[in-house]
Amino acid sequence: MSHLIEYEDASDEVRAVYDDIRATRKTEYINNFWKALTNHPPTLQRTWQNVKEVMTVPGELDPLTRELIYIAVSVTNGCQYCISSHTAAGRAKGMDDAIFGELMAIVATANATNRLANGYQIPVDEQFKL
Amino acid sequence: MSHLIEYEDASDEVRAVYDDIRATRKTEYINNFWKALTNHPPTLQRTWQNVKEVMTVPGELDPLTRELIYIAVSVTNGCQYCISSHTAAGRAKGMDDAIFGELMAIVATANATNRLANGYQIPVDEQFKL
């Protein structure tokens, strides 16, 4: 288990990231993921920059849809921390039991049909090769 | 590579599935996935029933969002057939280069942070354990 580094014990460069996380997310809470990445500041900075851009810069996809995609990946990979944290984030953005249930049903079905396609060695249809 | 079974060569029970696929999707085209599963009719029937329910029964998620989730799983697993077919389906439902780009950016970032969470062995925050 990684050492979790608190704001008080962090360098100035790390505090700047923590401050940006707080400002971007409009909450004082810094979750353990960032406190752990602080063990390697360049990774903390790069990862936050990526997540911030991908999850918060306005674009085609709304914030809830972005969380659903994040959860779909995390559930497929079986990453417990990411499932927990992004499920919480999704619920904060409006995901209720019905939406979560539909999400899980699609994730489960896709994981199943992915293997049927693998196992039956199905050739890609010509019209899908664009 | 699996033998692909055409409508003309299929049993009545298989033709019923093909008919339902055509009616549900409002297209004559049956893609290779279903023609391959026909090698085991119970799997064809069960899989189509699952996909039909999960992808077409009205619910909280719109059809495009469902395809984005399907693609996110297929890309994470690296299933070439599923990526090809669901990318085509997504485009038919309105996915353009910008939406696809945002989707890929989230999928890539989630796959990265999943491994950072694994590697740093980050404990789940108490407030995420609900």
Add this chain to the structure above:
Amino acid sequence: MSHLIEYEDASDEVRAVYDDIRATRKTEYINNFWKALTNHPPTLQRTWQNVKEVMTVPGELDPLTRELIYIAVSVTNGCQYCISSHTAAGRAKGMDDAIFGELMAIVATANATNRLANGYQIPVDEQFKL
């Protein structure tokens, strides 16, 4: 793509492995997997030793069941070469379309329920913790 090394071009230590593969499998044919591993003889020797022990030493599981398990793993991982070669091996040991269909149905279902268990973060029942 790896260079495939033929018997004629192989060292004595590699030829000994090829000879053992032929004797164990009762066929002259050496498939590409072994010809590619020959690029690193210690890996060729160790891998053949492992596969030979695990797949051919008499034990509790019959040869067909062993191939079914091998295919289940390969399909889950999406390894095209392994799916192709072990599907061929399975068919040589009695796997017909019905058995393959049942195998794929279980593999697909297990891949689905694995993700439902991940996503719903289901706690292990006390009685399963033995």
Add this chain to the structure above:
Amino acid sequence: MSHLIEYEDASDEVRAVYDDIRATRKTEYINNFWKALTNHPPTLQRTWQNVKEVMTVPGELDPLTRELIYIAVSVTNGCQYCISSHTAAGRAKGMDDAIFGELMAIVATANATNRLANGYQIPVDEQFKL
């Protein structure tokens, strides 16, 4: 962690599924997996229908072999809940330490050779392309 829904607190449609699980498995015990899926009744119903068909409808594969395949997938994916529950199910159907050991040996070897095939980029033999 998901809320687990007990029989007493369930709707009639959910109770019908629980009753069918009990009748099919000939045990009063409902394991946590189903109690969690109850948070989304359509997913509960569909998943039980799939598992019931795939694992209990008489076919070519005996019940123990089906559990071995289920475990092989779950171990490859690293799904803790599924490994625990299907290992228990396997043991109830006759899996002893020797069978489990052979199963694990095949799963481990297949996971290894899958990566050797990937890494060496081995072309599929012509005779495997049927």
Add this chain to the structure above:
Amino acid sequence: MSHLIEYEDASDEVRAVYDDIRATRKTEYINNFWKALTNHPPTLQRTWQNVKEVMTVPGELDPLTRELIYIAVSVTNGCQYCISSHTAAGRAKGMDDAIFGELMAIVATANATNRLANGYQIPVDEQFKL
């Protein structure tokens, strides 16, 4: 398959990335990966920034070791494009058949023991929990 965008057809912001790739790698060649990501310029820019930092900024790990790690991940995931491109990159940085063979042997063994640890549900030793 994605449309590959050439330098001549690219916007100024994309050309700046291509120029930086060429300058950093000291070669005129832009490989298909970047030409495909150009379909979504923010993803192109972010991904190049990440790869450049992680693979070229001087640090503790030498360039060849970084490629070996990249290959280990790509082989585990079965990403054909990444295996091909990073195997080429590794060879350009000194990876010969012996090094590649040792790398593959470790990757194969780790993938095997990962599943043995999963399947046997081995508790983490107290002394590893630091």
Add this chain to the structure above:
Amino acid sequence: MSHLIEYEDASDEVRAVYDDIRATRKTEYINNFWKALTNHPPTLQRTWQNVKEVMTVPGELDPLTRELIYIAVSVTNGCQYCISSHTAAGRAKGMDDAIFGELMAIVATANATNRLANGYQIPVDEQFKL
């Protein structure tokens, strides 16, 4: 959870493996992985033989590099036991926070770009096909 078998309770053939582990690693400590595999002695013997050869026979790669590769695979697969044990082994061989941070950054980036290559269905460059 598997029964862990101690030296005192082990057969002579198992004790011989435990003795070799101790002699090879120059420590009295036998970690839980081996105590669990003892439930199937052939798997214990084969697995130790593989790990010993791959991780300790002198070759092109130094011991720390071998651990970094092992960790990269284990983190990609999300194997908690293997991450814990090989992180400890890596630290014993000189891995500090900076090296671990660089390793994690590469593993994260590779997992991301693997999915971008999958999703954009990028064709392998001719010059990478050797």
